[in-house]
Amino acid sequence: MAILTVQNLTKRFGGLVALNRLSLEVEERAIHSIIGPNGSGKTTFFNCVTGFYKPEEGEIIFQGVPINGLTPDQINRLGIARTYQNIRLFANMTALENVLVGMHPRLKSTWVGAVLNTPYTQEEEKQAVKRAQEILHFVGLKGKGDFLARNLPYGDQRRLEVARALASSPKLLLLDEPMAGMNPRETMEMMSLIRRLRDELGITIILIEHQMRAVMGISERVTVLDYGEKIAEGTPQEIQNNPRVIEAYLGTSKAVADVTR
Numbered sequence: 001m002a003i004l005t006v007q008n009l010t011k012r013f014g015g016l017v018a019l020n021r022l023s024l025e026v027e028e029r030a031i032h033s034i035i036g037p038n039g040s041g042k043t044t045f046f047n048c049v050t051g052f053y054k055p056e057e058g059e060i061i062f063q064g065v066p067i068n069g070l071t072p073d074q075i076n077r078l079g080i081a082r083t084y085q086n087i088r089l090f091a092n093m094t095a096l097e098n099v100l101v102g103m104h105p106r107l108k109s110t111w112v113g114a115v116l117n118t119p120y121t122q123e124e125e126k127q128a129v130k131r132a133q134e135i136l137h138f139v140g141l142k143g144k145g146d147f148l149a150r151n152l153p154y155g156d157q158r159r160l161e162v163a164r165a166l167a168s169s170p171k172l173l174l175l176d177e178p179m180a181g182m183n184p185r186e187t188m189e190m191m192s193l194i195r196r197l198r199d200e201l202g203i204t205i206i207l208i209e210h211q212m213r214a215v216m217g218i219s220e221r222v223t224v225l226d227y228g229e230k231i232a233e234g235t236p237q238e239i240q241n242n243p244r245v246i247e248a249y250l251g252t253s254k255a256v257a258d259v260t261r
């Protein structure tokens with residue numbers, strides 16, 4: 001069963017074709033990676049799926065529902081959340097507050113309730129804080145809820161981004177280079193967190209990542225983009241042995257060594 005089906009997706013910026021008739025199916029509960037050189041359209045794909053960019057052509061279907069033309073907020077409510085290639089946290093808010101912000105669209109209280117501080121609002125806020133703490137615990141930030149986001153070490157900030165995305169209770173989570181700039185230990189921890197998101201929470205993951213060993217170690221399926229086109233798709237093993245991939249993307253001997261090591 002596909003949770004996400006994309007058909008003939010095209011996104012242009014002026015004369016540049018960032019995505020060229022891209023078709024893709026993501027199986028429910030998969031960890032599906034998207035790789036490709038810089039500028040090959042990976043982040044643009046996420047921006048189209050989450051409603052930040054309007055594609056010129058193509059269909060995006062989530063759980064059987066076409067989501068083209070919906071706003072980012074509407075798409076988030078349907079169950080798609082993301083993290084960003086460049087960390088986007090509220091630096092001067094605490095870790096807990098960052099997660100609460102991610103939860104906001106789900107909270108039912110109106111601003112009237114918030115102003116009047118009704119019992120309903122108070123109870124809802126209590127529940128929200130409890131859940132935010134559980135989420136922080138899940139991603140490995142237990143006890144760090146009161147830290148300002150900007151004071152957290154880099155690896156923890158990346159984890160907090162995941163926590164914020166989890167706050168909206170997604171069924172599909174798009175992770176844009178969550179291991180970028182991480183040391184080997186942080187990378188291992190992020191890999192195990194991604195596995196737990198799928199295994200324990202049942203969330204389907206689409207992962208954009210450059211660290212090949214992580215991609216190959218964690219994914220059931222890998223799609224390779226080059227100049228906005230899909231040039232290969234398959235299991236990690238099939239991708240590693242695909243001559244077109246080796247030529248287009250893994251062109252250097254070092255990259256090949258990274259993958260095959």
Ligand code: ADP
Nearest residue numbers: 013016018036037038039040041042043044045
């Ligand atoms: P990747 O994430 O694979 O590195 P991107 O999706 O960020 O690649 O970019 C794909 C291409 O689209 C690049 O050539 C990039 O410069 C271009 N692009 C992305 N977003 C915009 C934008 N908002 N305006 C103009 N060009 C863009």
Ligand code: MG
Nearest residue numbers: 042043044085
């Ligand atoms: Mg990118």
